[in-house]
Amino acid sequence: MLVGAPARAQDAATLRKNMIGQWELSTTERSKTCVVTLKNDTSPQGLKLELEPDCAKALPFTKDITAWNIKGLDIVRLQNPTGEAVIDFTEVESGIFEGIRTGEGVYILQNLAAARSLTKSMDQMIGDWSMVRGSGRMVCGLTLTNTETTQDNFAVFLKPRCDPLVANFNPKQWRLERGELLMMSASGEIWHFEADDNAQWRRVPDSADPLILLRQ
Template identity: 75%
Template sequence: MSTRRCSLWPAGAVVVAAMAALLIGEMPARAQDTSAMKKQMLGQWELSTAERSKTCVVTLKNDSTAQGFRLELEPTCAAALPFTKEIAAWSIKGLDIVRLQDAAGQSVIDLTEVESGILEGLRSGEGIYILQNLIAARSLAKSMDQMIGDWSMVRGNGQSICGLTLTNNEATPDNFQLFLKPRCDPAVAGFAPTMWRLERGALLLMAANGAVWRFEADDNAQWRRTPDTVDPLILLRQ
């Protein structure tokens, strides 16, 4: 005589229990991830427009508030970035979102990591803002100062095809003026760049029509146009 074993739990309850077990198993890992990110974020950061034309120093602290953790903004922040007047605290949402929030806990801006030590967030109608380690940001500012001056654009064989001058004169809120010298190669003259900026370690030359040439520093402290070609263009300091 055969016997049938009866489950004490309905099938649906088994599924729910399994899902609950998975969630419980994930909770310690998520808590660890959040704790690690919080520790990584403590300290001084620079909040800025995408190209650092307007900046604000933010100090993220470990002290708890009603809605998150305490922070301090430099007195000049409100003038540089008016929306920072609303920021009262910071918190971590999910696994990788750093939220700068108002006193009620509502987001003023949410930022996510795009590179090590660099977070990016969007404010509707305003554009992209960058949060990065203050020391790294100031190093970038120094790098920008070092870019100002005369440069020569050469081909891979060393033939000079154009001279140009990078200035620190603001062309738009995020870009600086660039001037070509006379007798440039037609390819460069046709491109006709008028502005430049540094963006995440790359040098961008921009034309009035929106065209962009991107250069990256190579091992020889030269700037090579990317993507690379069999006949590369290289920028050399004059």
């Protein structure tokens, strides 16, 4: 047990060092965001931080956050003045942390520069697209909009004469989440697309004759 202690301490220390800087705290689709600056300075409550002025308006629970800390090996805690967790985050992929508030849902903490790059990506997704097979055969045309339908989801519209596979799926909503484009039907079915090396979006898991989204 003692033999492993220094390594665990080093892991926590490294995480603390890596967290210093500006982060975006947001809902999963980033319809509500807040910039948090994590500092290395200590205070009686924990490590210091700054929240931008509009944080409490966008995410009301942030009004209770006064400090941050590392708990255990890998938990980034945003805490209240008594040290209790307002929300705990764990890293789900490089530079992206996920936390859950009971009764509210999932929140994301990610590097501010990376988050702002994602905003540009979402803006670039708005408009008309073609869905084609790997062979190049077009199976459907569709339009991605920035019209919010439910929280964090946006309207998608199919054009006439779609292939039955797509027409039967009949996606109604879309969003970007953790680098994937998600399309959702009214019944709750979800298709996942990932960007490939050619700046196209390919449905995953992959298949012998994949569905690919191309900008029109």
